Amino acid sequence: MSSPKMLIARNRNFGPPDVVSVEEAPIPIPKRGQMLVRIHAATVSTGDCRLRSKNVPRGFGFMMGLMFGFKNPKYESLGTNLAGEVVTLGDGVRQFQSKDRVVSNLGMKLGGHAQYRILDENSLTAQIPNEVSYDHATALVFGGVAALQFLRDKLKLKAGERLLVIGAGGAVGSSAIQLGLIMGAQVTGVCSTKKVSAVHDLGLQDVIDYKKQSWLTGTDQYDVILDTVGTLDFEKMKHKLKANGRLGLVIADLPTILKSLWISLTQSQKVYAGPINENKSDLKFLLNLCQQKKFRPLIGTTLPFEKIVEAHKIVDSGHKLGSLVLRIITLQPSLD
Secondary structure (H helix, E strand, O other): OOOOEEEEEEEOOOOOHHHEEEEEEEOOOOOOOEEEEEEEEEEOOHHHHHHHHOOOOOOOHHHHHHHHOOOOOOOOOOOOEEEEEEEEEOOOOOOOOOOOEEEEEOHHHOOOOEOEEEEEOOOOEEEOOOOOOHHHHHHHHHHHHHHHHHHHHHOOOOOOOEEEEEOOOEHHHHHHHHHHHHOOOEEEEEEOHHHHHHHHHOOOOOEEEOOOOOOOOOOOOEEEEEEOOOOOOHHHHHHHEEEEEEEEEOOOOHHHHHHHHHHHHHOOOEEEOOOOOOOHHHHHHHHHHHHOOOOOOOEEEEEEHHHHHHHHHHHHOOOOOEEEEEEHHHHOOOOO
């Protein structure tokens, strides 16, 4: 008797979106301390597309090759997060039960673009409150955690400070404007014309449409600037920072990260870049805010799993609104 099958999105080569295809594979069986999750939703992020295309920031190519393959991908499937239902428990699992709704930050372990995935009990996985949908749970993982850690930990945003968020309509930016408001800051967002309405809907009134005016001109200065786009460097933005202002660069290549360390050591204005520290407590914190309707991850597009190539093309365009969510449950085979 053949084992039950699932669908999984694979790219056996690096390249454009068309290298991704949906294939059949055996449904994995959890071992001790593991659980099998039926995935309902996952995002296709900028990180996924960078790994698929090998278009990584300058200075990280060799490291990316070591981790994910030089000629062909080492990973089974892309997908840095997932939201789904626990269907099978391995021996010894105590923190979760069958039918629990869970969200997981897979990070560089990947594997969210499949109908099932094995999770370790002690992975970065949290239960989803009943009031939070699978779509919103998976959408808050990357954008929400990155925004939270930059504003709270790296930039140390304080109540009453002026915060400028560049790329306010993206996954990180749309999270940052909401978290900035929650933290008591005076928030201004920068985005394109087609995203202004969605940003307003998140509760932000002060929005600069960069298609109509440049935020780099004028006399306004900010205590904190969070750049989620990565198109400008410190020298071009420093006049918009106050004397002791802080700049956060969500997207930065290795030379920029090293330069930011030197700037922060030698100048009153500070620049912060580099990776975030993914952890379960931040995931739970954001889920709680979402449950209380204080925070809403912005979802610009939802697509069924079979349209994953289209999803990659949208993300590759560089102009997606918020997060792009794959509805993976739509093609769900049975475990029976």
